[in-house]
Amino acid sequence: MSEIKTGMRLKSAVSDVEVMVVKCEGVSSLTCGDVPMVPNTEAAPSDAGDYAGDEVCQLGKRYISPQGSIEVVCVKGGKGGLAADGEPLEVKAPTALPSSD
Amino acid sequence: MNIAMLLQMAADACPDRKALTSGHLHFTYKEVLEAAAKAAVLIRNSGCRYVALLDVSSPAAPVALMGAAMAGVPYVPLNYRLTHEQLDGLLSRIEPALIITDPVLPTLEVSGGSIVKRRPDFLQEVEQVTAADVSWPEDPGLVAVQLFTSGTTGTPKAAILRHEHITSYILGSVEFMSAAEGDSALVTVPPYHIAGISAVLSGIYSCRRIVQLPDFGAAIWLNLCKRENVTNAFVVPTMLSRIVDHIGSIDGKPELPSLRAIAYGGGRMPVPVIERALEIFEGVDFTNAYGLTETSSTIALLGPEDHRAAFASHDPLVRERLGSVGRPLPSVELEIRNEAGKVLGPGQSGEIYVRGPQVSGEYLERNACGADGWFPTRDAGYLDDDGYLFLSGRADDVIVRGGENISPAEIEDVLREHPAVADVAALGIPSDEWGETVGTVVVLRPGEEEQPAELRHFVKARLRSSREPESIVFIPELPYNEMGKLLRRELRALFA
Numbered sequence: 001m002s003e004i005k006t007g008m009r010l011k012s013a014v015s016d017v018e019v020m021v022v023k024c025e026g027v028s029s030l031t032c033g034d035v036p037m038v039p040n041t042e043a044a045p046s047d048a049g050d051y052a053g054d055e056v057c058q059l060g061k062r063y064i065s066p067q068g069s070i071e072v073v074c075v076k077g078g079k080g081g082l083a084a085d086g087e088p089l090e091v092k093a094p095t096a097l098p099s100s101d
Numbered sequence: 102m103n104i105a106m107l108l109q110m111a112a113d114a115c116p117d118r119k120a121l122t123s124g125h126l127h128f129t130y131k132e133v134l135e136a137a138a139k140a141a142v143l144i145r146n147s148g149c150r151y152v153a154l155l156d157v158s159s160p161a162a163p164v165a166l167m168g169a170a171m172a173g174v175p176y177v178p179l180n181y182r183l184t185h186e187q188l189d190g191l192l193s194r195i196e197p198a199l200i201i202t203d204p205v206l207p208t209l210e211v212s213g214g215s216i217v218k219r220r221p222d223f224l225q226e227v228e229q230v231t232a233a234d235v236s237w238p239e240d241p242g243l244v245a246v247q248l249f250t251s252g253t254t255g256t257p258k259a260a261i262l263r264h265e266h267i268t269s270y271i272l273g274s275v276e277f278m279s280a281a282e283g284d285s286a287l288v289t290v291p292p293y294h295i296a297g298i299s300a301v302l303s304g305i306y307s308c309r310r311i312v313q314l315p316d317f318g319a320a321i322w323l324n325l326c327k328r329e330n331v332t333n334a335f336v337v338p339t340m341l342s343r344i345v346d347h348i349g350s351i352d353g354k355p356e357l358p359s360l361r362a363i364a365y366g367g368g369r370m371p372v373p374v375i376e377r378a379l380e381i382f383e384g385v386d387f388t389n390a391y392g393l394t395e396t397s398s399t400i401a402l403l404g405p406e407d408h409r410a411a412f413a414s415h416d417p418l419v420r421e422r423l424g425s426v427g428r429p430l431p432s433v434e435l436e437i438r439n440e441a442g443k444v445l446g447p448g449q450s451g452e453i454y455v456r457g458p459q460v461s462g463e464y465l466e467r468n469a470c471g472a473d474g475w476f477p478t479r480d481a482g483y484l485d486d487d488g489y490l491f492l493s494g495r496a497d498d499v500i501v502r503g504g505e506n507i508s509p510a511e512i513e514d515v516l517r518e519h520p521a522v523a524d525v526a527a528l529g530i531p532s533d534e535w536g537e538t539v540g541t542v543v544v545l546r547p548g549e550e551e552q553p554a555e556l557r558h559f560v561k562a563r564l565r566s567s568r569e570p571e572s573i574v575f576i577p578e579l580p581y582n583e584m585g586k587l588l589r590r591e592l593r594a595l596f597a
Contacts, residue, residue, distance in 0.1 A: 007102065007241045007265065020102045022272060041239075059114050060277025073272060075102075075110055094276040097430070099286070099333055100364045100390035100399045101296060101303040 004030055009075070010037040013048035016078035017057045023071040030070065032057065033080030055081035063089035102268040103237040104245050105170040107306045108134050114278050115308050122285070122329060123160050123313045130308070133163055139230035140168025141237075143223075144199055147216055151198035151247070154178040154292055155188075155209075157315035161201050161220045162292040163301050164227060166246075170264070173238040175247040178293035181206065182583055191249055191257065241265035246298060247465070248394050259465040260394045269458035270299065270397040271306050273432035280309030287326060287334040289317045294584060296367055296390075299398035300335055309333065319347035323355050330359040335390075337367035339585035342374045348381055357382075366390035366399070368585040369492065369510065371517060372424045379412050391426035391490065393478055395469070397459040401435065401490050403427030418485070424514075425489040433457040435490065436475070437483055450483040450506060452496045481508065498589060500529035501537050505567055512539060512570065515563050519556060521549035524579050528589055530572065530596040538571035540596050544579055551575050572596065 004010075008021045012032035018040060019030075030037050033051035038044055057063070059077035064070070070084045071092065082089040108130070111120070116131035128136070144152055152169035154162060154176070162178070169176035177195050179188065181203060188209075192198065196213025204219045211217055218226070245264045249257040286309050290297040304311040312329045314322060317340055326334065336344070341363070348355060363378070363385055370389060379387065386405035392398040403425055411422040429435040436444050437451040445451045454475045462469045462476030470476045481499050482492040493499070493508030500507040509527040516525040524544040529537035543556065553573040561569040574595045580588040 009102070009239060020106065060110060062272075073277075075106055076113065094279070095274065095431070097274055098364070098386060098388040098402065098404045099303065099307070099309075099362060100274065100366070100388055100402055101286075101300040101335055 003028065004070070009040045010072075011040045011044065011076075012037055012051070012057075012078060012080055013044040014051040015057075015080045016076055017074065017080055017082075018076035018078075019057070019063070019072040019082070020075050021070065021072050022062070023068075025069050027065070027070045027084045029085055030072070031083045031086075034083070035080075051080040053080070055079070057082055058091075062092040064092040065089055102241055102272075103170055103239060103243075103264050104267050104271075104302060105137065105167050105235075105237045107268065107271060107302060108137060108167050109235060110277065111305050111308050115282075118282060118308060119310045120305065120308075121160060121163060121311050121313070123158070126160060128160060130305070133167070133305075134235060135233070136160075136164045136224075136227050137167035137171055138233040138235045139227045140164050140223075141171035142230045142233045143226055144168055144172040144174060147199050149197045149199040149214070149216065150174055151195040152176050153192070153195060153198045153200040153215075155181050155206065156201060156203040156220055156292065157181065158288060158290075158292055158297065158313040159203075159220060159315065160313075161223060162297075162313075163305070163311075164224070165201055166298065166301060168227075170245055171235070171237040173240075173243055175244040175261070177247045177249075178291075178298070179249070180291070180293045180583075187257075194259065195247070241268070248293065248295060248298075250394060260461070261463050261465060262394075262397055262461050263463075266397045266459050266461045267298075267302065269432070270399070271302050273457075273459060274399060274430060275303050275306045277306055278308045280307045283330070284332045285310040285312050285329055287312045287314060287322070287329070287331040289314045289322065289334075289336060289340060290367065291583070294367065295392070295394040295398050296335065296337075317343075319343045323347070323357070326357050326360055327355075331357075332359050333362045333364070334360065335364045335366075337585045338365060338370040338374065339368070339581065341365055341378055342371070345374055345377045345381060349377075354381055360385055362386040362388065362405070364388040364390050366392065369494075370424075372514070373517070375408075375423055376412065379408060389426055391492065393480075395460070395462050395476060395478075396433075396455060396457075397461065399430065400433045400455050400457075400459075401426045401429045403489070407489075421491075422485075422489050425485070425491045427490065428488050429455075429490070430457075432459065434475075435484075438477075445483075447484050447486045450481060450493060450508065453478045453480045453482050453490070453492075498528065500527070500539055502529070502532075502539065502567055503535045507539065507568060511564065512541065512560060512568055515560050515568075516541065516543065516556060519559050521545055521552065522556070526579055526587055526589065526592055527570070528592055528596075530593070532571070539568060541570040541573050542579065542592050542595060543573055543575050544577065545575060
């Protein structure tokens with residue numbers, strides 16, 4: 001797929017997972033369940049099948065690469081772990097800010 | 102990201118949790134999402150290019166905000182306290198608009214293809230829409246909210262916040278679904294204020310029920326806190342001051358076992374008020390939030406631990422932090438610069454500049470941000486050695502006496518300590534000798550007599566002689582707008 005940019009909304013080809021890209025620098029591929037994710041406006045490849053593993057992507061959680069080159073927020077939860085250029089993303093620790101509104 | 106995504110996420114995560122309470126009406130997240138999608142159909146079919154809301158806090162506010170977002174047009178909440186003339190001026194700048202109004206307001210005359218719908222009619226029409234897809238344009242650069250600045254000076258400017266600014270603010274400051282089932286936030290700020298908009302969005306993204314109070318009064322605020330088991334509340338300083346005064350006038354402390362946190366902002370908090378509030382609401386977490394319309398709300402926070410540490414401390418530098426607005430959010434860069442644009446160090450006062458993904462700094466008329474993305478806030482202030490931000494008023498309000506910069510706040514803080522003084526404002530008045538000198542407007546406590554010489558001496562004894570007020574005017578009450586913002590422009594006329 002084309003280059004991944006901040007602000008993109010991507011969906012999994014193998015499950016219900018959708019993410020918004022919050023930050024991205026020089027990442028060329030984002031996968032869910034080891035299959036490249038696609039822009040949510042495009043049709044997923046029909047031959048991708050369903051994810052059968054145990055990993056999940058949780059609604060509202062933020063995922064980040066170990067080097068911080070990409071950060072996404074999961075806007076639709078589902079099955080399959082995320083990876084950027086083959087490197088698994090990790091859950092980002094919640095922001096510990098008091099509620100201000 | 103479109104702000105409607107935030108609502109969609111909440112509706113996916115907890116569809117049947119209560120999202121909103123308004124009087125005796127309740128709405129779940131699923132119901133708010135459905136209503137917004139239906140409102141978007143109405144908006145698209147109307148052909149209008151704006152959605153305006155001329156109303157107090159009501160269920161129409163989140164429905165119009167999210168409906169406009171889904172339809173891809175700006176949401177423009179308007180101040181219902183404006184005069185007819187002022188309102189006409191603003192309405193002519195947003196044609197054609199679908200205008201939702203409070204049914205108690207007089208009939209609006211509109212032009213340019215705008216349509217007026219009274220709130221109950223609007224909500225009923227929304228309900229009657231039969232088919233509505235939940236969808237929205239993805240372009241994060243679309244304008245989500247257009248807010249006319251309060252216009253304490255000159256013609257109101259149209260500040261614009263794009264979807265990317267607002268969602269950056271929410272994602273950067275609120276953890277998704279962080280509220281427990283049963284948590285609720287009492288919202289008393291009007292919908293046309295940035296804090297009223299961010300309260301709706303933070304409530305939705307944290308999945309914390311919003312309890313709306315359209316007409317603030319101290320007694321009704323306390324009653325509603327109790328009746329709705331409110332856990333969090335946001336108030337402006339004048340509201341907290343009235344709550345504290347009200348509690349002082351009744352026997353004993355109010356019993357509000359569910360109340361855990363009070364956040365405040367929107368204006369300068371007098372230190373004696375927050376001190377009394379900390380005494381009364383022992384155990385409640387206080388947070389001071391500083392932000393501007395142009396920054397999508399909060400950019401700096403003084404958190405609960407800071408409040409407790411400052412309140413308990415005998416170290417004047419730590420104690421002083423009760424009057425600070427805390428430290429910048431992790432996602433916001435903040436600098437103090439002098440008039441030449443040079444970045445100043447700790448303790449040096451200048452203009453506050455901010456930069457970050459939530460900062461718009463944009464008006465329809467022009468972009469106030471520099472090429473490097475820094476937004477000049479026109480607020481004056483300084484940072485202490487530990488990075489706590491202290492505000493000293495609007496940059497335009499700084500008194501320049503013989504080349505020396507004087508913050509009105511330092512004089513006001515001193516005079517407020519005088520037993521005869523109920524309220525006070527300091528401002529620069531033109532002077533042939535000094536350029537400007539210090540003028541003060543004083544409201545006396547009941548039964549007190551005018552003693553200008555005594556007040557002048559009181560200031561001189563505590564501050565440098567340049568701070569001594571040249572002239573003092575006594576009036577019965579200071580002019581504030583409904584958000585507690587002092588209208589200094591009106592005071593200047595007293596010295597003309």
